[in-house]
Structures are given as structure tokens and as C-alpha cells.
Amino acid sequence: MGRKKRDMGRAAAVRRARNTERWSDEADVIVLGFGAAGASVAIEAACNDADVLLLERFSGGGGTSALSTGQIYLGGGTPIQQKCGFEDSPDEMYAYLIASCGPGEDEAKIRLFCDESVEHFHWLVEQGVPFKESFYGDGSYTPTDDCLSYSGSELAHPYREIARPAPRGHTVQQDGIEAGAMLMNRLVAATESAGVRIQLDTLCETLILDDDNRVVGVVAKCEREERCYRALGGVVLCTGGFINNPQMVRRHAPWLARCRYRLATDGDDGRGIRMGMGAGGDAIRMDAGSVVLPFTVPKILIKGILVNRRGMRFIQEDLYQTTVGEAALLREGGEVFLIVDEETFERPFAPTEIAAVGETVAELESELGFPAGSLQNTVATYNEHALRGQDPIFNKAPDYVTPLVHPPFAALDFTAENAWYSVFTLGGLHTLPTGQVLTPDEEPIQGLYAAGRTTSGLAAQGYSSGLSIADGTFFGRKAGRHAALAAAAIRRQQR
């Protein structure tokens, strides 16, 4: 509205190497995008003796990662988990992720991710990323510089029965919202130190293929001029997701379009996904999104009950805020309210309106326009069990179960149009654990890699915070290494 429709480019319209008259530059590995994924690809490729060229559309590194809360999902027994007294193992982490990310989860990726998570922690520390040896609590956001928190549904039913809970959200040591910027500050510095050639203000446009459909380069715009860059080992797409491409959202994940807040930069226009598809790549789980509904800060609000427009509960309120957000948006059509009483109310962290207040639940129900008796029935049932500290219907943890009996009662508005739903896309290119992009026939495309939100995430549902930076950096490293080794092999052949 009033905002100029941005040109999303013809990213899928690949070029042919035989039509390329002049190459502006060449490298063993070309990385597109300078967020956490791109930096990790570049560092690892450079450490495997590759000459790496990194192209970034903006005037500095950071991307959407720098806007994040700087939380990284790591576990299996990291030094910080150990110091803080939490037991964890790759198998427990695997059990949790398989249960929460399915169905359709990528088992091979999750296995590798869990088995090598501790090693990945050490790698991040080696790059200069600071973590404090401290436990904060839970959530995706730490206002302090503390590290560990439960950033998923580990403590909630049914996951607490499936895998031994452990906090796995590792937030970079920096106060509050600056943690993401600190992460990228250090990864950018490490990329520079690794000898990566970084070219900013360069917008990638489309891939260049040879006649065997191998990806051999990329077309990018720099200083208003179209330039061609040749890649020997491969091009790695790390340009983020597509939440800021309204056409793509409408085509693939229309339910996300209703949310007002996006964790994204203008770079999240699906360019990398379209470039990859143009080169023959398959994009999968394109309907998936991370939907943060941060109604659980402060935690006392978890003692309230979430209801839909029928006055009915639909989920255990202590599930992680992304799982609740996904259920609220996708299953309940984004029409949900948090019911609290005088004793369970505190001003929510996220901007939220009070939809109704009443001296009785009946009054509240009527003010909300709910069917007569619906909310009264729900609250009465909830209270009956809550008197004994139980929630047999949804199995909310006893800590959060208390009867709602102290007037006034209030309904906080968590409808999609009014509340703070923050979203980004989780669907993208289908990749092997090596980062190689697959075709719809599940065959790797020579010379093409992707990482981060340009790929389909570890979790297409049941997202836990920190997974995105975790899989972007973890599998980014795999991609960087594979592309570097591919370049070395080609060099040997050429000799």
C-alpha cells in the first residue's frame, strides 16, 4: 500500500556459459549472501584451500541473522550444557528433533546434526563467537547476556516423555536483541580473516550453466552493470527465504501472509530458491513457516488458557511459542485469545490488546461474542482439574496449572491481524547433507549448493528457536567443504 512493488527479478531464467562473453572474475567457490549461512560456507571453503568469492547485495554482512536474537540450537552435551549441569546426548537430541519435526523430517540430516553438534559449538567458538557459561531460562530471547535456554518444547507434553529434556538454545553473549548482531560481527570478521574475497553491493541475478547443466557461474549486478562470475567448484546459494516476496508467499504459503511481522530483510525475496529452481532444483515443504507467538513472556501468562472463537482450548499452553503460533495460525485460523484472571495477568512482553474484560467468565464470554456457555464450560472444566494441579486434557505441566477464579477476567487478543505473530519461511531447496541441491528426481546438480533458509529447514513444523541459524551454519560448513573439494578435484583433473 503506497509502497512501490519491488522487482523480484528473473532469477529462474538461467544463462548459458557459451553465451557468456566476458567473465569479470572467477573463484573456486562463489558464495551468494552474507548471513550466518553464507559466512559459514565461505569460512569452511577457505579453510579447505579454496579461493572464495562472496557476493552480498547489501553494503555489509549480516543479513537476517543479524536481526535475529542470536540463538543457536546446539546440544548433545556442549561444554555450556555441562557447566550448567544439564545432561544431554546426541541420541536425546535426535529423539526430540525427530518427534517434534515430523512427519516428513529429514532423518539423515537430523542424525548428522545431532552427532556433530558439540563439534559445531567448538567451531563457532573458534570463529570468535562468545558464549557465556550461564543458564537463562527459556524462550528465544534473553534480555541479558546469558546463554542457555529451553528454546523448544522439550519440557512440554509429549516431548518431555519422549526425550530427556535439556536446554539447547545457545544465545551469543551480548545483551538482548544485539546478540544476533554480535554473532554476525564475529562471523564477518572470521570470514575476512579466512581470506575470503568479499564483494558488497552486488545483487545476484541468475545462474550460469554449461551445456551439461553444470552450474559454472552467476550473473550479478554491481555498480549498475551486469557482470558474470565464474565458479570452478560450485556456487552456494545463501540468500535467505522468501517471506518478503508476496507473490511467492501467496503461491506457496498463503497462511503466512496474514502475519504482520516478518523476521527478514528485503533480501528474503526468494531469489536464491528461484535461481536454484531455474537450474533444475527442487523446492520442498514450501508451505512451512516459523510462526513465533510470544505470548509466554512473562511466563506467568502460561497459567492462562488459550482458546479459539468457540471458547475451546486447542493446545497445551506450555508448548513452545512457535508450536503454539503454528497451531494458532494454521489450525485455528489465527483466531485465538488468552484468558487470564487477576492473579495470572501481567503486562505481556509483546504488544497485545485486551479484547475483553469481565467480572465473571460469563461476562467475558458475552463481550467476546463467543457462543453462550462455551467459555464458561471450558473454564469450569479447566478449574475443576486445576484445583488438583492437573490438566488431564492437554497435559500442561503442573507448574502452570492454577484455577482461574480471581476477577476481573480478561481476554488478550492474539488474533493474527492484531497480535505480534512474527514469521519467516522454512521451505526451500532440497539439499543433501553435503549441501548439494537435488533435482525433483533426487539427483544432485553438479556445481550447485545451498544453505540456510534458501533450503528446506530441519523442521517444517514444530520449529524450535535457534534451529535456523544452527542448520544454516552447520550445513553451510558442509556445503563449503564439499564445494572446495570439488574445485580441488577439478583442478587436479585439469593439470
Place this chain on the structure above:
Amino acid sequence: MGRKKRDMGRAAAVRRARNTERWSDEADVIVLGFGAAGASVAIEAACNDADVLLLERFSGGGGTSALSTGQIYLGGGTPIQQKCGFEDSPDEMYAYLIASCGPGEDEAKIRLFCDESVEHFHWLVEQGVPFKESFYGDGSYTPTDDCLSYSGSELAHPYREIARPAPRGHTVQQDGIEAGAMLMNRLVAATESAGVRIQLDTLCETLILDDDNRVVGVVAKCEREERCYRALGGVVLCTGGFINNPQMVRRHAPWLARCRYRLATDGDDGRGIRMGMGAGGDAIRMDAGSVVLPFTVPKILIKGILVNRRGMRFIQEDLYQTTVGEAALLREGGEVFLIVDEETFERPFAPTEIAAVGETVAELESELGFPAGSLQNTVATYNEHALRGQDPIFNKAPDYVTPLVHPPFAALDFTAENAWYSVFTLGGLHTLPTGQVLTPDEEPIQGLYAAGRTTSGLAAQGYSSGLSIADGTFFGRKAGRHAALAAAAIRRQQR
């Protein structure tokens, strides 16, 4: 399990025309697949003076359309609607489809489809497809040779308030399950009469592109030999959906994998979608599926209440069986039960087990292992309103609202693993109303068309029965016409 893993082919691995040494045959328009969509494409192309070659993998025409119930979603005031005394208009039909198929629905396609639906009815009749001037009732299946039925949620809340309800399911005149076969019998005959060259036992493998990425032909296997077929105007992909490709289902729509019944042939292996993607096409709404849960036959069962494992209702039971099936599978994890009493029970049409029986609701609840009080509470609330013929919570139509008070009570098992959920995929290639396949940049691919379940359907959710054959034949005709005119234009240029 015990079944040999079928080879799904390398459909996305396109060939180049310059590498094609010999063309076995050529035509103005080449149609792949001989279901309802392929037949409609071929007939319309032939009627627009094209030389048409139709390639079909099996030994006869029919495809999945022949296995269907022969129902076609048509409206806006067809002669049969009029004869049976139902008022309808393109605008009412449009209002219903926009409300039920959204969000993310393709408005341009729905508009055209509604505006020209009556014309399309006449076209089908011209092809020899018989329709009886009679009203049957509702559902996707007519055991008799009757025609009209409500095959969507037109009569249910909220749709009955949004658009004037009219039955739009037009079943071909033939008893019971043979109606789909009758439809295809007539369309196959019409295809032959139109002068289409039909080549059976020919399995398409991949597309052939020229150096400008125009689709100029197809590789197919015939008599164990790989052959190349040249197309002047275009190739039209009509090879069905992908429900019988387990890898694709897992990648794109894993929730469908749990259902035991598939409306499909072995041809629904996603071949056409992958061929189209290999040629640069975008596949959209790949998570979507039609999920038929035919618990509403006989209709008295709608007087029961559907509950999840928490003993809670989740939907108005009189919504159409595909909408209920989708909610049951996707939102409730396929864990639902129909609660009936002595007076509302009749043996269901679909094979279903009785999960529990009890002299009281409490006994039933306990036998089902539901949380104590949960089902009792739900039934008590339902009955309280039902005594007045009302369902204020879900707005089930009063005809179906009656207190459940006559023991014994029973729970019918409608869980995904045990019940008759019948599914097929609704996601596929993104096309213009002309049938042209679009790239991820929304640009048409020269020479490439698709129709039927190889494309993304009119409804990606809230499916109404008959929409699939309707959009396959309707937009199939558009594709046939466009490809024929493209061939004619090229011929003129060549002169």
C-alpha cells in the same frame, strides 16, 4: 513392503533438441496422458485444426478419471440445475469457491471457470457424456444413475450464509461406481472421432528443449525403445498427480502418507510435474491433498458428533466430507472418532471399526482412554443445546442436531490408520488460465502446457468433489486451444 520399489524415472532431466538425432514422429500438439484432462486437451486442439498426437502409458485411455465416481463440479445455471428447480449463477458459484478454496486461491481461474461453466456443460454433452435430468441428494457417490448432488459444503455454515446454496456435482449417467468409466468411455470415443492420433503403451520420460529453452518435444519409451517426438505448438502434460510416488509425498505432503486408500493409478507418480519442473516450471501448493472421509453415508451419521482424542469436537459434522477429512487428518492428526447413540447409528457405508461401546457416555469415554470427564462434558454441552435443536458452537444445520441420549453409545473409529481416508494430491505445476506452465518468476514457458492433477488445483484446501475432473477438462480445453493456435502461428511464420 514386499512390493518392488518402482522406478520413478529421471523425468526432470531434460534433453536438448540439438542432441536429438532422429524424430520418430511429430505433431502440432503432443498430449501426454489419456485421462479426462488429456482427452479434453486433445479434442479441443483437434477441433482447432491441429494435428494431435496423444501418448498414453497404459494400454487404453481412462486414467484415474475412469476410477472416479464420475462427478463433475459445474454450475452457474446448467440445464440440469434448472430442470431440477435449483437457482444458480456464476456469481454465487464464484462466491462459494472463493470462500471455500482460500486463502491463496487463483481468482482469475475461478472467475473464468464459473463464468463459462454452463458452456462447459454443453461441451461435455456434445462429446456424448450423458447426464440424467435428476437430483440425487448429496455426496461424491450416487449408487443410482442420477445426476445432481451437493458435492461440497454449500449447505453448511458458513458457506450457506456466504452464497446461495446450489447442488453443483453433476454425475455422469451410469449406475454407481461405473460413472467414471462411462465418462471416460465417451471422452475416449470423442477423442478418436476428433481425429486425434492415439498411441498407447508409450511411457513419456522427459521433455526436449531447444537452446532457447522452448519445449519442442518429448522422449518416450515404446516397445522397449526410446523414441523422440517433435511438437510444433506445444507439449501438454496430463499425467495425473503424485500420490503414488512415495518419495514425492514424503518430500511435499507427508501427512498424506498415513492414509491407506488412494484414488490413483500407478501413473500418478508425479512424472508430469517433474518433467515440467525440469523444463523450468514452478510447482505450487504441493502440500495440498483431497482427503475424502466418507463418514456421512448414511446421512443419519451426521447426527453423531466427531471428537478428537481429547473428547472435544473440532468441526461442524455437516461440512463436506473432504473438508472434514482434511481437518481430521491435518489439524487433529488423523485421531478422530464419531460418537453416536442407539438412534443415530446405522452401519456406515465405508468400512469402519467400532472403537468402543458403552451403556453410558462415561463408560464410552473410559473405554476410549479419553481424559476423565472430557467426552461427558462435550456430550452434555451438545445435548443441552440440541434439546432446542441448536448447535451454537459449530452451527451444524438443525436437521442434524438431536440429543445423544439413547444407550448404548458407540464410537466409530475414524483414525487415519484404521478408517477409509481416500486421498489424492492437489498440488502441481503453476499454470495460467490458458494452461501455459509458469516459471518461479511467473513467466510462461514457451511450448509447455499442463492440465488436470499435473497442475495445482482450483482448491488447495476445502475441496469439493467433482472439482478435479471439472478443472482438468475445463482448463484442459483452454490448453488444447492455446497450443493449437500456437502451432498455427508458427506454421504461418514458417511459410
